[in-house]
Amino acid sequence: MDLVISGYGRMGHEVEKIAIDRNHKIIAVIDNKEDWNEKSEIIKSADAVIDFSFPETALDVFKKCFELGIPIITGTTGWYDKIDEVKLLCSKNNASFFYAPNFSIGVNIFFEANKKLAKMLTSVGGYSPEIEEIHHIHKIDSPSGTAIKAADDIISEFNSINEWKNESTDDESQLQIISKREGEITGTHIIGYNSEVDEIKISHSAKNRKGFALGAVIAAEFLVGKTGFFNMNDLLRV
Numbered sequence: 395m396d397l398v399i400s401g402y403g404r405m406g407h408e409v410e411k412i413a414i415d416r417n418h419k420i421i422a423v424i425d426n427k428e429d430w431n432e433k434s435e436i437i438k439s440a441d442a443v444i445d446f447s448f449p450e451t452a453l454d455v456f457k458k459c460f461e462l463g464i465p466i467i468t469g470t471t472g473w474y475d476k477i478d479e480v481k482l483l484c485s486k487n488n489a490s491f492f493y494a495p496n497f498s499i500g501v502n503i504f505f506e507a508n509k510k511l512a513k514m515l516t517s518v519g520g521y522s523p524e525i526e527e528i529h530h531i532h533k534i535d536s537p538s539g540t541a542i543k544a545a546d547d548i549i550s551e552f553n554s555i556n557e558w559k560n561e562s563t564d565d566e567s568q569l570q571i572i573s574k575r576e577g578e579i580t581g582t583h584i585i586g587y588n589s590e591v592d593e594i595k596i597s598h599s600a601k602n603r604k605g606f607a608l609g610a611v612i613a614a615e616f617l618v619g620k621t622g623f624f625n626m627n628d629l630l631r632v
Contacts, residue, residue: 406425555568
């Protein structure tokens with residue numbers, strides 16, 4: 395495949411390595427608005443764009459890809475308040491869009507384990523969930539997209555919880571997410587379920603960025619010949 399990388403930070407560099415290892419070709423790297431104009435002709439010939447840019451520029455990136463008819467795979471988070479708008483634009487343009495709060499296969503297994511646990515514990519009763527996420531000091535959005543996905547899955551099972559809050563809270567109708575930014579930590583997520591008699595915890599810690607990059611490239615391979623709005627459930631057939 396001929397691929398374009400949008401966002402040439404740490405994840406962009408990792409995607410480049412994985413893509414080349416899997417015999418794909420990086421035909422362009424986009425790291426700012428000027429690149430879209432200067433490299434427009436070569437971008438048009440791409441089989442897909444893999445995007446790990448910034449929340450504030452993500453929507454513009456999606457629109458450009460839809461207009462050019464190029465499938466896009468994005469690991470950028472922090473734009474999910476506009477997800478309905480993106481779905482509509484994708485449908486209107488008969489485009490190909492794949493997004494994930496986290497492309498790691500391990501994290502997506504973690505999601506499924508959390509959903510199962512939340513369903514079991516809400517039926518038992520007496521358990522109160524909370525989430526902690528720890529990332530490197532360079533991460534811009536807070537809480538992480540992974541934490542938000544885990545929180546949404548919990549809220550869908552716990553009728554007593556209406557929303558999540560990115561701070562400590564004693565309000566039982568709110569799910570507490572504590573975000574920490576420390577050193578160069580790739581990403582750690584801890585979900586705890588507390589009761590008067592015990593505590594159950596599940597966690598996922600990323601050792602490096604390779605798992606995220608590999609998942610994104612596999613998603614690009616999956617998207618070939620498809621149109622629509624996809625996520626990791628489609629890829630993993632969950």
